[in-house]
Amino acid sequence: MPQRASADGRPPAPSAAAGGKEQRVTKQRIAVSAALDELNDFVSTQELYRILQNKGVSVSLATAYRILQSLADEELVDVLRNGDGEAVYRRCTVTVHHHHLLCRNCGKAVEVEAPAVETWAARTAQEHGFTEVAHTVEIYGLCPACSARKAAAQ
Template sequence: MSQGASADGARATVPAPAPAPGPAKEQRVTRQRLAVSAVLDELTDFVSTQELHRILQDRGTSVSLATSYRILQSLSDEGLVDVLRNADGEAVYRRCAVTGHHHHLLCRACGKAVEVEAPAVEAWAARTATEHGFTVVEHTVEIFGLCPDCTARRAGK
């Protein structure tokens, strides 16, 4: 699904572009990096840098917004967090519960995310790329809908 309105008119979240490959840069373990990591470990849904910064401030942890952006980008570059773009184009982050390549089910209403493995999608992507002569292929698949709780709320249950 591309960015824009979905079939029911809701704005969807789209994957952020993958970081450019390159040599891994060793990161210093700072108080700020540990604080950001601790918050990410506690959250189950995606969070924007601004939201993360507010949580840190509410806890009395002094981390500037610019530092929060840098740390999240670094964690993303290292593959330690998933990053998507919301309907407004803002990057949102979440600690990966699954290591390795995976996809997400995302609730359009509450933002709940479920990590899923999809072997059929992997086979389809490889086959499609081969059929068209593409090599060094990457892909992202995000499935958008309403989670069971939001579906029940919408139905008035």
């Protein structure tokens, strides 16, 4: 679950990351987390940094990188690579394992469950003797709105 300030504005107690390391809750971490909560699509670190700067939040780009990586390590955000290979982040609304449909044009993301992919991944790993397997599947294309704009322009 994302960490949020309490009703009286105080930051919550430090959290234990997935690896067991406790994370300090700083003003910058709260600001990054709050900005992610306001966004619907994936955002790069540099895009998030610009958003924070425009809001008057004092956070360095290096700190933004560290906070996003920490949130990813804690599985509080999804991270994937966009078409340019750049890491992008988003607070996901789905808490179970899932995949994404991503628009190459506008960046729209749709979360999808794919039982057939899960079955295939488990079977393939087992056939090759792999254990403790994880996987990521992202499907890139054009969303309906971008497809319609492209068709209209032709």
